[in-house]
Amino acid sequence: MDIQAIQGRSDLLYQMRAWFRSNGYLEVSTPVLSTDLIPEPTIANFATQYVSEFLGSRELYLVPSPEIHMKKVIAALGRSIYQFSPCFRNSEQVSSYHNPEFTMLEYYTVEADEQQSIAITEELFARTALPGCPQHILPPFRRMTVAEACKTYAGFDLDCTQSTAKLRKEALRLGLTLPDEPESWESTFNRIFLNFVEPTLPQDRPLVLDEYPQQIVCLAKKTPGRPYRQRWELYAGGIELANCYNEELDPTIIRTYYHQQQAILASERGQSQAVIPDADPSFADIFGPAYPRCSGVALGFDRLLMLQLGRSALGGVILFPLSDMLSAGNEM
Template sequence: MNEWRPDKLARRLPNLQARTRLQAAIRQWFAEQGFVEVETPILQITPGAEVHLTGFATDWEAPDGEEEQVRWLHSSPEFAMKKLLAGGLSRIFQFARVFRNAEDSALHHPEFTMLEWYRAGAGYETVMEDCAAVLRLTGARELRWEGNACDPGATPERLTVAEAFDRHAGVDLLATIGSAEKLATLSGIAMHSDDTWEDVFFRVMFDKIERKLGMGRPTILCEYPISMAALARAKPGDARVAERFELYVCGVELANAFGELTDPAIQRARLKADMDEKERLYGLRWPVDPDFLAALDHGLPDCSGIALGFDRLVMLSTGSRHIEDVLWLPVR
């Protein structure tokens, strides 16, 4: 509380000044790359497509006396930015304020800043190169978290999810798909009676893999199982995995990227499947944005996109211990 007090603000000020400098450098870099900075609405019909996230809802009171409509604070500007791609823009980025309920820890805050960008006509390997460039823009000698260090100028290691499971958990991941029992047994991870394969997957990731990624140099963890990439296209030549990657630094996930799915029929089916799973797990389902579906029907160009946690990047570049150390004023 009272984070505005002069003594508390003064302690955060060096981090906040670094935040401002980094944001300016990123904006300049994107401008040099021919990107357009956009701003899309925070209020949306749906907060996103994530199964395990909790959203913030509000009521829209129409001035003409019509029935109130539920709107959500978005968890990502993804759907809105893809509409702009369908409208003809080709390179766009945004510093978006986004919202995720029930999140509060050293690395999580209910309101935070997402740096999101999209490239039409480019594969997700190009976005991997973008990530390396953005890390270099920090100007830091090293990125730090919990006593670990990573060189932001080093070429990122590229590691498939299957390779990570083999290296750190001793498991042939793709051979276990669909069998939670097999994955749990081979990885030595405890399993609950109602666990799905994905439940066990995430437990292995948390217990044995994530904290080992991005040590010394960044890690690009790619080719996620297709069931974990509702908005990504399948990898050509191997439909078991998707063109999805996450960027890790010092064991911290910084970004999530896709070679974007553009087929409207497949996208509809995946969104429905995810909402069915959300309802099964949490008794809640979010509506699907019909305008997003209309944009897909109109035609989303071949494209790739990424969402990067800007606050986390500032944390790592300043060696901060808590996300609130890099916020002008935290939510309290």
């Protein structure tokens, strides 16, 4: 076993807990098994069965992030909270940067927006890094909007390519092969982003990629008057490390999100064997007038630890990665 990685994990957890405590965050512990999830069509889920001789049985789901329960805690307490939560994402490749079970560090700061979360995250990184952490994982973060990245690395103006037809034209200009049948703006955007933008992002410092297109639907607020959302992703060493929102608090928008995304999820997974988790739109009701404005960051803790240790893969950083368990004879 990798003693340096085990020690590093213990030290980093200790340092981060101390930092959150001294900055007024409350540590919480919310369920990993849930009766319902926030509908997210792009995240495949794990289901299991609660079985009781007397109470019958019921399908339960392993959380892909602790968001749903943490937001309920904020509704009750109105305070900044954090937790290190086991999270589960199905059908992802078992590889250098992915394990179906991983640790998410998720922190919500009340009375803050996503811009303040950048400074908070820089401070967290600066104060808690392990000794010997490579410089390119440390703050100050470089900042760039998605539109700036598209202009620099793919040579087009995102503000002016808001229609599917215009974006398609840019994709063809860049030499991409597109399917004959029409596809969503988001799909074409991701093709361009993954082929031309993401592989060329600077890696000399962590990079906050800010203002994601509004067409990528999520529970981050829209930027007033512009076609973006108040959402950023943090890249370090070329790897996607964290995702941050200025959290959407409008119950009507959240209810609509639930209905639309659950419908998409159910229709996409209907033909396959994929799990269709229950969704409970009454989640929107927790966002009453007293709900504090807040910004949440979800950070892949194992990946951060890997980068701080100067490793290039999660093996060793995650004890008993699924790839090892599978190759040890318990094959699928």
